[in-house]
Amino acid sequence: MKTxxxxxxxxxxxxxxxxxAADIAIKYDAKLVLVHAVDSxxxxxxxxxxxxxxxxDRIEPRMVASDIVDxxxxxxxxxxxxxxxxxxxxxxxxxxxxxxxxxxxSRNAKEKGVTSVETMLVxxxxxxxxxxxxxxxKANLIVIGSRGQGDLKSLxxxxxxxxxxxxxxxxxxTVK
Numbered sequence: 001m002k003t004x005x006x007x008x009x010x011x012x013x014x015x016x017x018x019x020x021a022a023d024i025a026i027k028y029d030a031k032l033v034l035v036h037a038v039d040s041x042x043x044x045x046x047x048x049x050x051x052x053x054x055x056x057d058r059i060e061p062r063m064v065a066s067d068i069v070d071x072x073x074x075x076x077x078x079x080x081x082x083x084x085x086x087x088x089x090x091x092x093x094x095x096x097x098x099x100x101x102x103x104x105x106s107r108n109a110k111e112k113g114v115t116s117v118e119t120m121l122v123x124x125x126x127x128x129x130x131x132x133x134x135x136x137x138k139a140n141l142i143v144i145g146s147r148g149q150g151d152l153k154s155l156x157x158x159x160x161x162x163x164x165x166x167x168x169x170x171x172x173x174t175v176k
C-alpha cells in the first residue's frame with residue numbers, strides 16, 4: 001500500500017477517517033492524500049457562521065483581491081455583512097473553509113507521525129472529486145466518513161460515502 005486518499009469535510013466522521021487513515025499510513029509507510037471538494041451550491045447558514053467566526057482572516061483578503069469588495073467596506077463589522085450581501089462570495093468562502101479543514105487534518109496526521117501528507121482542494125461534486133483524485137493519485141485505498149456535512153437531499157439521493165463505495169474500483173473504508 002503506497003497511497004491512501006482521505007476525504008476531508010470537517011465532520012466528526014471525517015475527522016475519525018483522517019485518524020484511521022493516519023494509523024494505516026504509518027503502518028505501511030504510505031503517503032496520505034487529503035482531499036476536500038469545493039462545490040458551487042449556495043452557502044448554508046452554518047457555513048456562513050463558521051466562515052465569519054473562524055476564517056474571516058483568510059476570506060477578506062481574497063474578496064478584496066477579487067474586487068468583490070473594497071477594502072474600506074469591511075470596516076468595524078468585518079466581513080460578516082458582506083457574506084450576506086454577495087452571492088458570489090460562496091466559492092471564496094468555501095475555498096477558505098476547505099483550506100482550513102485541510103490544514104487542520106494535515107497537521108493532525110503529521111502529529112500522529114505520518115511522514116508524507118499531501119493536500120488537495122478540488123472544485124466539483126464530492127463523490128466525483130474523490131473518485132477522480134483517487135484515480136489520478138493511483139491511490140490503493142479510500143478512507144471516508146460515513147456521514148459528512150451533506151444536506152437533506154443526500155438522504156434521498158445517496159450519501160457521498162455510499163456513491164464512492166459503490167463506484168470505486170479500489171477498497172473503501174467507511175468510518176463512523
